Amino acid sequence: MKKKVDKNISMVGAGWSFNNIEKEFDKHIKKSVPFYDEIHRIILKCSEFFTHQNAIFLDIGCSTGTLLNKFSKKYKAKYHQLSFIGIDNASSMIKEARKNNSDKRINFKKKSILDFRSKKKVNLITSVFTIQFINPEERKNIFNNIYKLLCKEGAFILFEKVLASNSKFQNIYNGIYDDFKRENNFTEQEIAQKSLSLRGKLESLSSLENSYLLKEAGFVKIDRIFKWFCFEGTLCIK
Numbered sequence: 001m002k003k004k005v006d007k008n009i010s011m012v013g014a015g016w017s018f019n020n021i022e023k024e025f026d027k028h029i030k031k032s033v034p035f036y037d038e039i040h041r042i043i044l045k046c047s048e049f050f051t052h053q054n055a056i057f058l059d060i061g062c063s064t065g066t067l068l069n070k071f072s073k074k075y076k077a078k079y080h081q082l083s084f085i086g087i088d089n090a091s092s093m094i095k096e097a098r099k100n101n102s103d104k105r106i107n108f109k110k111k112s113i114l115d116f117r118s119k120k121k122v123n124l125i126t127s128v129f130t131i132q133f134i135n136p137e138e139r140k141n142i143f144n145n146i147y148k149l150l151c152k153e154g155a156f157i158l159f160e161k162v163l164a165s166n167s168k169f170q171n172i173y174n175g176i177y178d179d180f181k182r183e184n185n186f187t188e189q190e191i192a193q194k195s196l197s198l199r200g201k202l203e204s205l206s207s208l209e210n211s212y213l214l215k216e217a218g219f220v221k222i223d224r225i226f227k228w229f230c231f232e233g234t235l236c237i238k
Helices: 022-032 034-050 066-074 091-100 136-149 165-184 188-197 207-217
Strands: 004-005 009-012 054-059 083-088 106-110 123-128 150-161 222-229 231-237
Touching: 004 022, 004 188, 009 188, 022 034, 022 091, 034 066, 034 123, 034 150, 034 222, 034 231, 054 066, 066 083, 066 091, 066 106, 066 165, 091 106, 123 136, 136 150, 136 207, 150 207, 165 188, 207 222, 207 231
Parallel strands: 054 083, 054 123, 083 106, 123 150
Antiparallel strands: 004 009, 150 231, 222 231
16 A cells, blocks of 8 residues: 655555656655755756866756756856756656756656767766665666766766765664654654665665775776765766
8 A cells, every 4th residue: 555755755665666756756855855956056066177068968867857957057058069968767757857848958868877878978977866776786887887988087976875884873874864854844654654665776885885886987086075974975087
């Protein structure tokens, strides 16, 4: 039986899915992820260092296309000859993204990053709380493909929910994050049901594990650009 994880979103047991929640997704994620709008602002500012005429931006797990819409508004077609690509596994998200974005420079594709290929090298790749939903066994191949897609001096910006370095810190992170959700008016039942729905779907790695995989892929310029307990942002330059 479906139970609520938010006011207008319900899930069955450990069955979290990004399909068919596109109408409520943006409201839900802003309530669920601390500093979500600020994270987008950070990405937009960082993008200025990897932008030039004919640059290509790729957003992995683009959902409703909100970040790419912000990119297109920042880099108006009148002044910037850029190309934007958004990929997502959820067909309903891609459909919604196409509705929400009228900029012809944006191309949305129902695609996995594991299968994505590009004839031209990409200047900036973003992944905002997406790769954590992909099987850990596949993440090495994901980072390898991201590295191959980037041009020299191109950037990969990764935001993930990460594991703490030990159980004591993890306990603190979990408690503070649950408090954050309560402050955003999630009920105790919704918090518990969301946690249940994500079993086997969201598998976080630690900061060290992510760094190891990024280095294995070829990145040597890696730096943390955001940290709020279990939420972390990393900038990687090829």
